[in-house]
Amino acid sequence: EAQVTQNPRYLITVTGKKLTVTCSQNMNHEYMSWYRQDPGLGLRQIYYSMNVEATDKGDVPEGYKVSRKEKRNFPLILESPSPNQTSLYFCASTRTGGVNEQFFGPGTRLTVL
Amino acid sequence: SQKIEQNSEALNIQEGKTATLTCNYTNYSPAYLQWYRQDPGRGPVFLLLIRENEKEKRKERLKVTFDTTLKQSLFHITASQPADSATYLCALKRVGNNRLAFGKGNQVVVIP
Numbered sequence: 001e002a003q004v005t006q007n008p009r010y011l012i013t014v015t016g017k018k019l020t021v022t023c024s025q026n027m028n029h030e031y032m033s034w035y036r037q038d039p040g041l042g043l044r045q046i047y048y049s050m051n052v053e054a055t056d057k058g059d060v061p062e063g064y065k066v067s068r069k070e071k072r073n074f075p076l077i078l079e080s081p082s083p084n085q086t087s088l089y090f091c092a093s094t095r096t097g098g099v100n101e102q103f104f105g106p107g108t109r110l111t112v113l
Numbered sequence: 114s115q116k117i118e119q120n121s122e123a124l125n126i127q128e129g130k131t132a133t134l135t136c137n138y139t140n141y142s143p144a145y146l147q148w149y150r151q152d153p154g155r156g157p158v159f160l161l162l163i164r165e166n167e168k169e170k171r172k173e174r175l176k177v178t179f180d181t182t183l184k185q186s187l188f189h190i191t192a193s194q195p196a197d198s199a200t201y202l203c204a205l206k207r208v209g210n211n212r213l214a215f216g217k218g219n220q221v222v223v224i225p
Contacts, residue, residue: 004156033212042217043157043202058212090156101147102204102213104156 002027004105006091012111013081021076021108023091029103030096032074033058034066036087037107043090049074050096081112115140115214117205123220132190134219136203139184141214143205146179146186151200151218160201161188193223 004025013019025032033048035058045058049068063085065077074093078085091105118137126132136146145164149157163170163179163186170177176189190197200218207214 035215040217043215045212045214048212088154092156101159101162102157104158107154107156109154 002103004091004093004103006089006105006108008108009106010109012113014113015082016080019078019081019110021078021089021091021110023074023076023105024072025074025091025093025103026072027093027095027103028071029093030071031100032068032091032093033102034064034074034076035090035092036060036085037090038087046076046089081110083112086110086112117141117203117214117216119201119203119216119219121217121219123222125222125224126193128193128195128223128225130193132193132197132221132223134188134201134221136186136188136216137184138205141184141205141207143181143207145206146177147204147206147213148175148177148186148188149202149204149215151202153200157202157215190221193221195223195225197221198223 007022030051034046035043037043044060047066049055089108092102094100094102116139147162148160151157161177163177174191178187200220202218203216204213
């Protein structure tokens with residue numbers, strides 16, 4: 001089944017404790033992206049990657065890092081989480097070129113205390 | 114600045130009626146526009162795409178129109194059902210790459 005998976009689905013952590021949210025897709029998509037969704041603010045893009053070893057900032061990259069060493073994986077790293085990073089996070093992927101829908105993961109609900 | 118606007122008020126509609134949602138944008142020259150459905154706590158799911166040179170697109174009970182002069186897209190759900198209750202997001206492709214910019218979404222509640 002074609003899908004985007006994220007882990008963990010739920011995470012409660014404390015300020016300053018480094019964490020990684022994993023994202024993996026099995027559709028051989030070149031493009032992957034991370035979004036955060038907050039009430040009243042909608043979906044905002046954090047980082048995106050056009051292909052392996054090609055990442056770039058989205059609209060709200062501060063406090064986040066990403067890497068793209070393999071085509072299928074695109075982890076989101078919070079080196080020193082803060083309470084304002086409490087949010088619902090979504091990973092998405094799509095093919096590049098042409099007109100393509102984005103496939104979203106199930107989401108990771110992160111709470112930073 | 115670039116904006117994508119959707120109605121922040123939920124649309125309550127009687128089962129069987131047509132729900133119509135609006136997506137307005139400014140300072141974009143989108144090659145196409147997409148609509149997604151999102152259920153609470155879940156990832157958005159792609160529904161329809163309409164290109165800039167298309168006026169209307171249909172898929173089952175869904176219809177999308179795209180007016181680049183008005184900078185507006187309308188999303189219609191005909192013969193609405195309670196299972197259509199969700200938040201619907203419009204998204205515009207930014208020029209130059211695959212980045213999508215999303216509206217904040219418009220909630221639809223279909224009343225049995």
